[in-house]
Amino acid sequence: MEYRQTDAPPSYDSVMNQNTSPPSYPSLQVLSATQIQPYYIPQPTPQIPAPCVVETISTQRRHVLSYKSKRCCYGGSGGSAFVVVLLIIAVGLGVHYGSSLWTLSGKDKETDICTPSSVNCDGKRDCSRGSDESRCVRFGTANELQVMTSKAGSFLPVCAQGWSKSIADQTCQQLGFRQSYAVDVLQSSSSAFQSLNSRFSNTIQGSVNISSSCPLQQTVSLWCCDCGRPPVSTRIIGGAVAAEGQWPWQASLHFRGYHTCGGTLVAPDFIITAAHCFPQEISDYLLPSNWQVYIGMVSQLKLPSSYNVKKITIHENYDPDTKNNDIALLILNRPVSNIQPACLPVFGQTFSPGSKCWTTGFGVTSKGSDSGSIFLMEVAVDLIDLAVCNKPTVYNGLITETMQCAGDLMGGKDSCQGDSGGPLVCKADDRWYLTGVTSWGDGCGKKNHPGVYSNVGRLLTWIHGKMQQERP
Incomplete structure (x- = not known):
């Protein structure tokens, strides 16, 4: 479809017929790494590497369109199904999540109160949140x-x-x-x-x-930490099942027992993910106790010990309509040991358009798929210049300075549903740097509609600031 500059980008949560039962998960006996197709996704299809799948469709304010929902909602039986229905209703009706500061610990929102005489960077804490x-x-x-x-x-x-x-x-x-x-x-x-x-x-x-x-x-x-140097470094261009140890910083965020979003370990106590994984209108998604984090695994069938979430901090200027500032920081209940995080970029560090980077996740892997990948998938994508991505034939001005496009304008290589919040990493000086956070896009692998990622370099000040405020 053609976009107008006044249109909001495709919302990342699909809508489904609420009277339709989720399709059953494929038999685990018939799945193998060799049967998984490369990470080429020409059409949007929601995923779930668990008992069932929820498939949805987006309703825009002005258009009905197909798009890729990089976050996927899972429902099993009983209470889980109820949560899924709530999410579908909220998202399907196009609820606006708001843009207030969402720093959540339990049920409370925290505000930062500063004294009139507060001075920045004088070494004295004048504001309640510092x-x-x-x-x-x-x-x-x-x-x-x-x-x-x-x-x-x-x-x-x-x-x-x-x-x-x-x-x-x-x-x-x-x-x-x-x-x-x-x-x-x-x-x-x-x-x-x-x-x-x-x-x-x-x-x-x-x-x-x-x-x-x-x-x-x-x-x-x-x-402050050793980062970005995984013990395994072999790569297969074009999309494949990731080997254990290739992307140790990859996190799988489970909401009430089911993979829902990806994330990236950037420090022993912190995970970076996408803000849209936590819709404000559904309070259960904002409760840290409903989330568990698995790190360093390559299969949903072989989960390591989980980490609990102590706090969810969402960018105060996140806009669910435009997907601007689509970033969140999770504070874990205990530090991660023996798993190397991805490096955060340094100030001013950039990767040129055309640079080959990698994105990973447990999202859907093929056209028409009704389930996500049990295995961690990887695919090489090229960074795309902001001006190119904002052309009328591509996203027509919807890409902001806090976003980064990556993929192939001819279609094919892309991230998709279930990959939300996961990493886009680029290599420099033998280290892998977190360049983007999987955010949104129109379809999966469509021509002239590459994946859109939150630009970590542009959000560094926020990341460092929140890590300091929430330091263990």
């Missing part, structure tokens, strides 16, 4: 530690003089990590620095002063 001190640290090229203070007003590299393991650990803990992983020095050409003062306070921004000099111009390169 937002005044949560966006003062970032990483530059080669993981150069950069800090902004209330006096500097801009990000400056941190001089390596006086740096120690304990300060590195404290800084990484401030950023939401458990400890530091590695520290190195870089040769800087900067004319101004942040230098450690005589006493380290609770925050790095409260522990530095502006300086015009730094011995040998050496600044701090800080890694």
Whole structure:
């Protein structure tokens, strides 16, 4: 169909005939890795790697159209089916979820209250949720530690003089990590620095002063965790079943026992996923206790020990109509050990259009499929320039700066239902970086309608800020 610039992008939750029973799940005896088709999805079909499947259709404000719902809702018998019906009704009627701040722990929403005299990045917490001190640290090229203070007003590299393991650990803990992983020095050409003062306070921004000099111009390169280097590195271009260990950061988010969305481990306590996996109008989806997270597995038939969700934090400016800022952060009840996360990109890091990246998930795998993949699937996709993706023949202006298109304009390679919230990763310097979060699209693998992902690079400030606010 043809889009007009005033139209909202296709909503990611389908609508089904509520009187129709979900089709049965294919017999596990006849499934094997060799029977799964490559990750080519020319038409939208919802998925479920569990007892049953719910298939739905989207109703737009102005159009009735087919699209791919990257989130899938599952229903078994009894209470699970009731939840599915609620979701179908809410989404099928096109409910608007709102754009207020959704930081949920149990049933309570938390607000951030700041004093009139609050000062950003002075090392003193003036706001109840600490937002005044949560966006003062970032990483530059080669993981150069950069800090902004209330006096500097801009990000400056941190001089390596006086740096120690304990300060590195404290800084990484401030950023939401458990400890530091590695520290190195870089040769800087900067004319101004942040230098450690005589006493380290609770925050790095409260522990530095502006300086015009730094011995040998050496600044701090800080890694808070080892990331983006899986133990298995073989790839098959075009879509295939992923081998164990290829994408260790892949998470499967289960709502009341059924895979519903994907996610990405980015730190021992944090999972990044999509905001649209948590529709505000259905309160059960907003309760952390209804979710379990499985990480590092490649089969829904062989689940490892699960992690419970402590808190669900959704971007305060997420717009369910446009899918802008479609990102959420899950805080786990305990840290993940022995599983390597994906790397978060550093400030200013970009991947050029045409770069070959990879997306993974348990979504549907073939045209007309009525069930999702039991196995983790992988497919190589090319990044597509924003201007190209906004052409009238493609998405006609619907792609914002917080979105990233990837796939093939000729159709074929794409993500689909059940993949929502999962990773789009790109490789640089032998590490895999989380570049996108599976978000939305029109159909699955359709010509001129590639997959659309939340642009992680554009959302880094929000991610780092929330990780600091929710640090363990």
